[in-house]
Amino acid sequence: MNDKTFTLAEANALLPQLKADLQRLQALADQYERLYRELQRRRAQEGASSLREDVKNNVNGINDGDDPFFELEGRLDFLRLEVDMEVANFTRKGVLLKMISPGLIDFPAVLDGENVLICWKEGEERITHYHSWDEGFRGRKSHPEA
Structure with missing residues (x-):
């Protein structure tokens, strides 16, 4: 991470862009979770019947190389890359993404000569x-300039 620090005004000015970034990230993360659950469901369904078929095919010397999960796994890999890129965008902007859902973002700052984190939680207007x-987060205090 870089050594950027924010004033309260700078953090609030960046907040609208970060909210939009967070919404994109949350949508990607939700999509990833849905696809992951679908993959797990399909694997569980395929489980025993696939194992019996694999044993039968291997005994008969048949191995067609078809992976019934290949496409879904590929989509998950791509989504994971997109999620990682979105998370990295927060770091590039100098902020700390603490939680995706609900969104929790910290902004390094200096207050009265002390290194602190200005913090925002999703749902807060500013x-x-x-x-x-x-x-x-549990130690949050009102910012004197707020």
């Missing part, structure tokens, strides 16, 4: 709180 690096 950024109004901060906490120390050690306290985390």
Whole structure:
């Protein structure tokens, strides 16, 4: 990560773009989760019947190389790359994405000479709180400039 620090005004100015980025990321993560559950469901269904067929084909010397999960696994791999790229975009902007859903974003800052994190939680209209690096979200306090 870079050494960027934000003022409260800078963090609030960046917030609309971060909210849009977060919505894209959440949609991708939801899509990934749905496809992953679908893959698990199909594997469970295929399980015993596929194993019996594989044994029969291997005994008979037949191995056609068809993977019934190849396409779905490929889509999952691609979605994972997209999710990783979206997460990296937050880092490139100098912010810390702490949680995807609900969204939780920290902005490194200096307040009264102390390194702190200005924090925003999804659903909040604007950024109004901060906490120390050690306290985390539970140690949130009202920002004096909010």
